Amino acid sequence: MSRISFQEKMLWAQLVGIVVVVAFYGHFLVHSGPGHHYFHALVLVLLFLFASVRTFFRRRSGSVVEDERDRSIAAIGSRWSNIILWLGLVAILILYWDHGSMRSANFLIGMLFHLLVLAGSVRIIRELVAYRMAA
Amino acid sequence: MSSCLRNTIRELRAVRSMTQQELADLISVTRQTVIAIERDKYSPSLEVAFRIAFVFGVPLEQVFQYEAPSSRAK
Numbered sequence: 769m770s771r772i773s774f775q776e777k778m779l780w781a782q783l784v785g786i787v788v789v790v791a792f793y794g795h796f797l798v799h800s801g802p803g804h805h806y807f808h809a810l811v812l813v814l815l816f817l818f819a820s821v822r823t824f825f826r827r828r829s830g831s832v833v834e835d836e837r838d839r840s841i842a843a844i845g846s847r848w849s850n851i852i853l854w855l856g857l858v859a860i861l862i863l864y865w866d867h868g869s870m871r872s873a874n875f876l877i878g879m880l881f882h883l884l885v886l887a888g889s890v891r892i893i894r895e896l897v898a899y900r901m902a903a
Numbered sequence: 904m905s906s907c908l909r910n911t912i913r914e915l916r917a918v919r920s921m922t923q924q925e926l927a928d929l930i931s932v933t934r935q936t937v938i939a940i941e942r943d944k945y946s947p948s949l950e951v952a953f954r955i956a957f958v959f960g961v962p963l964e965q966v967f968q969y970e971a972p973s974s975r976a977k
Contacts, residue, residue: 771938772935835932903938903944
């Protein structure tokens with residue numbers, strides 16, 4: 769029997785997914801020209817696939833897969849993620865206020881995308897730390 | 904997640920030859936949460952604490968004991 773809960777396994781899978789996506793993104797930025805909208809679509813498709821797989825395994829699992837400890841750890845992760853999101857949004861607004869124009873819409877979308885990835889990564893890492901500390 | 908709560912769940916389980924998974928199923932939590940509670944790494948909610956006491960058929964204070972930080976330092 770595993771010492772790692774279903775939620776923690778899913779967090780490790782998400783972390784691996786984010787590392788792969790960030791590595792691929794870095795490679796993509798180096799080897800492609802300007803404009804990378806298809807990459808954002810690819811990430812959205814991957815997120816949808818991950819959510820589907822997660823739902824499938826969750827339904828297949830007969831015993832309890834989430835309890836009060838998981839929810840409290842998820843709340844900690846969400847709190848950290850929200851702080852990053854709010855700080856990022858303020859930073860983006862300041863940047864957009866200074867340099868904003870209709871031409872910089874791509875810049876804005878790119879910044880929002882990076883902010884979401886960063887907030888998601890922080891949430892996952894914070895939750896994994898909480899799980900490991902309480903293991 | 905250091906806790907001031909000490910518990911006797913492991914001993915109570917051993918007396919009844921109950922596995923962590925069996926206890927987890929009875930109180931509707933994951934086995935990992937039972938492990939964390941047993942090791943004093945996680946303080947359960949009042950409801951889960953009462954469920955554990957109910958499963959073992961003992962008063963709550965027999966399962967959980969509060970240890971004030973000052974008395975632990977001695």
